[in-house]
Amino acid sequence: MDIRFSGKSIELKKELNSLDSFVINFTDILNKLDINYVVVSGYVSILFGRSRNSEDIDLIIEEMDIDKFTELWNALCKDFECIITDSIKDAYNSYLCNKNAIRFSFKGEFIPNMEVKFPFTELDKWVLDNKIKVALNKKSFYISPIELQISYKLFLGSEKDIEDARFLYKLFFERLDLDLLDKFNQKLKIRDNLLRYLE
Amino acid sequence: MKLPDIDLDQLKEQKKRNFLDRLDFIDKYAEWIKKKNNKKWSSEQKKIIDHPT
Numbered sequence: 264m265d266i267r268f269s270g271k272s273i274e275l276k277k278e279l280n281s282l283d284s285f286v287i288n289f290t291d292i293l294n295k296l297d298i299n300y301v302v303v304s305g306y307v308s309i310l311f312g313r314s315r316n317s318e319d320i321d322l323i324i325e326e327m328d329i330d331k332f333t334e335l336w337n338a339l340c341k342d343f344e345c346i347i348t349d350s351i352k353d354a355y356n357s358y359l360c361n362k363n364a365i366r367f368s369f370k371g372e373f374i375p376n377m378e379v380k381f382p383f384t385e386l387d388k389w390v391l392d393n394k395i396k397v398a399l400n401k402k403s404f405y406i407s408p409i410e411l412q413i414s415y416k417l418f419l420g421s422e423k424d425i426e427d428a429r430f431l432y433k434l435f436f437e438r439l440d441l442d443l444l445d446k447f448n449q450k451l452k453i454r455d456n457l458l459r460y461l462e
Numbered sequence: 463m464k465l466p467d468i469d470l471d472q473l474k475e476q477k478k479r480n481f482l483d484r485l486d487f488i489d490k491y492a493e494w495i496k497k498k499n500n501k502k503w504s505s506e507q508k509k510i511i512d513h514p515t
Binding site: 264265266275276277278279280281282311313314315316425429430433434 | 481484485488489491492493495496497498499500501503504505506507508510511512514
């Protein structure tokens, strides 16, 4: 694997699959509007080669007022459509501001879709502030730190999540900040019966 | 039609073994990715994601 780490950024070239292209297309709009966001959860594993598909990609965006959200909505709706509601006000008030996610797919499609939410937990806020920049075939977007993904996936605890955690741990073991990983494992109260799946 | 006798403990044991087998596969797969160039592993991954059988 040819991958370049430098500080809070990762540079990677790969043959893009449809999920990669979906993420690049979506985040390109967020980048142009200078919106703070971070891609989290399963796609982080898939980006680095995990051999599974996903119907959705999880994304946290900064809280914003209705005017900024309307600007984002209009920009997204050139290529994407919200599959939860077609009302901007409903999306903003009933979903995002009510701690629920909205989903966008390419127009006329349903999967994959981007599951978008405002930061709700302290962990959501932390990951927005500590995101990692990925340069993928010279297109840039932001993902969660790998250490948090490993710990959080163990916290979620399904077989698929444990497999994602183990894949990232094994792939990046030499690069991981093991102290940070340990701190997250303690914060999330990851028990030994789950931690053993990393070894 | 006569249905088989089902031993749930046996099925649970099989489920556990399958999971451990997948974890073992993931270890080997991660090692394989590390050794291969990006074009190789990403084109293999693309087959799984874009053209699932």
